[in-house]
Structure formats: C-alpha cells, structure tokens
Amino acid sequence: MKRGRKGAAPAPSTELPTCVLPLVTCPCCRVRRIVRLVSKSEQNPSRVFYKCPNNRIGTGGCKFFCWEDGEDSYLDYLSSIGMMIPSTYLGGEIEEEEQKEELHEEQKVELKMQKQQQLKMENSEIKLLLEKMDALVVICRMALCAFVVFVALLLYVLAQK
Ligand SMILES: [Zn+2]
DSSP, rough: OOOOOOOOTOOOOOOOOOSSSSSOTTTTSSBBOEEEEEEEEESSOEEEEEEOTOOOOOTOOOOOOOSSTTTTHHHHHHHHTOOOOOOEEEEEEEEHHHHHHHHHHHHHHHHHHHHHHHHHHHHHHHHHHHHHHHHHHHHHHHHHHHHHHHHHHHHHHHHHO
C-alpha cells in the first residue's frame, strides 16, 4: 500500500517531533535498538528515518534502514512484523480511508440510480416507439384499404366503359 507524506509525520523540521512509533530491536543484528534520526543529505533534507546504530555508510554493518514516510517505510516494516502501532499515529489516516470508502459507496449508489433512471428512460423510449409503430401500422392498414377501394373503383369504372 502506498502511503503519502500526508499520513506520516508532520512537516519535517530539524527538530525531532515526539516519537510515536515504537523503536524495535534491529532485525539484522538483533542487538542494537533502532534509532530515529533526521536526514541531512541533499536528496532528502530534514526527512526522518530509522536505522540500526550499527548501520554506517561505507563500512557495511547492519543493513536496517527505513524512511519514516514513503514506500517501505518504518511503519510498513512494523506492520510486517506484526507490531502494534499506536492508534494515535494511524488515527487520521484510517479515518481518511473510511471516508473515502463511504464516498465510494455513495458514488456507487448514485451510479446505480443513474443506471436505473437511464433504464427507465430507455424503457419509456421503447414504449413511445412501440406506440408510434402501432400508429404507423394503423395508418398503413388504412392506406392499404383506401388503395384497395381505389383500385376496385378504378376497375369498376373501366369495366363500365
Ligand atoms: Zn543492527
């Protein structure tokens, strides 16, 4: 699942906001505890990340590293290991998703109603068309009768001569 920056921590600043995600033991070395830090790199300035203290660029060591936001975030890692995430952290996001779901349902119902209305309109159109066809058939019959009478009269007149 994709998580935008919106659902994650508040606007990144050089000062670390109160940490609400539990800091677990590093899954790599299973000795050190994950630390929460702020990136000072040019690519990701002021972006919060989690890593094992044994993780040092260049020297190898532990490979554990997660950004707080974006894909494969620390939050995703915590969910993947079945860690309980404080409801305060997810509250806003879950609400947002529920609202979206509701909106989706409403849209579905609206769409259904629109379809039904369309169907009704189509039905009435067909009825109208059938009525017109009936009228047309009646007119045709009348025309045919008139024609037959006309031909009969013509024959009669011709026979009289
Ligand atoms: Zn480690």
